[in-house]
Amino acid sequence: MKPEAQLAELKRGVVDLHVEADLLERLSEGRPLKIKAGFDPTRPDLHLGHTVLLNKMRQFQDLGHDVVFIVGDFTAQIGDPSGRSSTRPVPTREEIEEGARTYAEQAFKILDKKRTQIVYNGEWLGKMAFDDVIRLAGKYTLARMMERDDFKRRWAEHVSISLHELLYPLAQAYDSVVLECDVEIGGTDQLFNLLVGREIMREMGQRPQIVMTTPLLEGINARIENGKIVGAKMSKSLDNYVGVDEAPKEQLGKLMSLSDDLMWRYYELLSNAPEAEVQRLKRACAAGELNPRDAKIALAKEIVSRYHGAREADAAEASWLAQFSKREIPDDMPEHEVALEEEDVWIPKLLSDLGLVKSSSEGRRRIQQGGVEIDGDRISDPQAKLPKGGPYVIKAGKRAWATVTLK
RNA sequence: GGAGGGUUGCCCGAGCGGUCAAAGGGAGCAGACUGUAAAUCUGCCGGCUUAUGCCUACGGUGGUUCGAACCCACCACCCUCCA
Numbered sequence: 001m002k003p004e005a006q007l008a009e010l011k012r013g014v015v016d017l018h019v020e021a022d023l024l025e026r027l028s029e030g031r032p033l034k035i036k037a038g039f040d041p042t043r044p045d046l047h048l049g050h051t052v053l054l055n056k057m058r059q060f061q062d063l064g065h066d067v068v069f070i071v072g073d074f075t076a077q078i079g080d081p082s083g084r085s086s087t088r089p090v091p092t093r094e095e096i097e098e099g100a101r102t103y104a105e106q107a108f109k110i111l112d113k114k115r116t117q118i119v120y121n122g123e124w125l126g127k128m129a130f131d132d133v134i135r136l137a138g139k140y141t142l143a144r145m146m147e148r149d150d151f152k153r154r155w156a157e158h159v160s161i162s163l164h165e166l167l168y169p170l171a172q173a174y175d176s177v178v179l180e181c182d183v184e185i186g187g188t189d190q191l192f193n194l195l196v197g198r199e200i201m202r203e204m205g206q207r208p209q210i211v212m213t214t215p216l217l218e219g220i221n222a223r224i225e226n227g228k229i230v231g232a233k234m235s236k237s238l239d240n241y242v243g244v245d246e247a248p249k250e251q252l253g254k255l256m257s258l259s260d261d262l263m264w265r266y267y268e269l270l271s272n273a274p275e276a277e278v279q280r281l282k283r284a285c286a287a288g289e290l291n292p293r294d295a296k297i298a299l300a301k302e303i304v305s306r307y308h309g310a311r312e313a314d315a316a317e318a319s320w321l322a323q324f325s326k327r328e329i330p331d332d333m334p335e336h337e338v339a340l341e342e343e344d345v346w347i348p349k350l351l352s353d354l355g356l357v358k359s360s361s362e363g364r365r366r367i368q369q370g371g372v373e374i375d376g377d378r379i380s381d382p383q384a385k386l387p388k389g390g391p392y393v394i395k396a397g398k399r400a401w402a403t404v405t406l407k
Numbered sequence: 408g409g410a411g412g413g414u415u416g417c418c419c420g421a422g423c424g425g426u427c428a429a430a431g432g433g434a435g436c437a438g439a440c441u442g443u444a445a446a447u448c449u450g451c452c453g454g455c456u457u458a459u460g461c462c463u464a465c466g467g468u469g470g471u472u473c474g475a476a477c478c479c480a481c482c483a484c485c486c487u488c489c490a
Binding site: 221231238239240253254255256257258259260261262263291292293294296297320323324325346348349357359360361362364365366368369370371372382383396397398399 | 417418433434435436437438439442443444445446450451452453454455456457
């Protein structure tokens with residue numbers, strides 16, 4: 001592919017690009033470029049937010065370039081400075097390796113294995129002596145470090161900044177020096193770190209890397225207010241994520257719970273559909289010609305098929321439609337058998353024992369709110385009991401189903 | 408080293424002796440509605456089966472008080488300012 005065409009392709013969905021002319025120049029050199037991206041191996045569960053970046057890396061690979069996948073084992077051993085209030089336990093060597101392994105395993109659902117090299121930055125960072133560190137630190141200034149947005153903000157808001165946090169960007173920059181990479185990519189929150197890489201490479205007499213950032217995807221519970229997206233970025237700890245490894249039904253369901261507005265953001269960042277097609281869908285929904293639900297299903301299926309295949313996506317769609325659109329009984333609910341000492345059991349207690357609700361108090365509430373059905377009959381009395389027998393089909397809310405036999 | 412401010416439920420945040428299981432918002436849940444697990448509306452949102460009841464909870468430990476998230480002492484952690 002022509003360098004200009006490659007550039008156009010690579011620029012899609014990218015927020016920052018420093019420096020475009022330089023990228024074009026390197027693409028014109030006709031050699032595979034070295035693309036670097038770093039990952040924190042302590043939380044190895046990949047979700048759709050990570051895939052925005054991985055998709056971009058894959059795009060480079062498809063254009064014939066090589067990806068260096070840096071496992072931040074060294075930085076992980078020091079601990080993430082941003083988690084200030086909750087001091088995270090320092091992971092062991094084994095945990096890091098295990099994390100890196102599962103991370104890579106999931107990443108290869110997107111990346112091309114043949115064009116990916118995995119390296120650990122502990123290989124070189126771990127060998128640096130204190131004077132090496134001081135020399136490296138001498139290449140940057142506090143004033144420049146404080147240009148960083150979150151440092152500036154934390155400083156203004158009187159939130160503490162530890163000294164070692166100032167060293168992080170330098171460590172990451174040094175990775176680039178060691179690897180002599182052409183391009184480093186990361187989320188927009190990484191912009192500063194990536195730019196420090198340029199600076200340090202120049203200081204060390206190297207050609208500064210090209211820096212590219214991809215947007216951060218908001219979590220599935222984000223809202224749109226006055227045209228702006230309100231809500232935290234996708235993360236496992238906030239439980240607003242869709243995991244790459246999750247079951248098809250779960251992925252589809254979570255994606256269907258996106259608000260109609262937010263769906264377009266997901267289209268933009270995750271779909272491979274051409275820009276023009278997305279715009280067409282958007283207009284059709286706005287005009288009332290297309291049910292937003294159907295646009296959402298199309299998106300959800302595209303994503304589910306990417307990780308599980310088209311057949312699974314179809315199956316997930318069918319069961320979703322049956323359960324939530326037609327309100328049928330799901331086909332795959334868990335089956336339980338409970339041995340009773342008495343002749344019957346208080347229903348809220350049973351719901352709690354089956355794990356359908358967190359406590360019998362909640363079970364009682366759910367009955368009062370009309371959310372509990374047994375064999376299709378709504379239970380309205382929170383004192384109600386269920387005699388031995390069954391199997392009973394129990395519904396305790398939209399998504400909590402089970403069958404149970406009482407013995 | 409000195410002076411001051413702070414630590415509240417899943418998160419943010421109000422409360423500053425009783426009427427506090429603790430305002431408000433977010434998240435979550437249920438119901439209604441719906442072509443969506445969208446939007447909107449209503450309700451719920453510590454636990455204990457039956458409760459104008461009990462237990463647990465407002466950083467930790469003690470204390471004052473008939474009574475403490477609220478007052479006092481000490482401890483821990485965080486922040487700011489002056490050195």
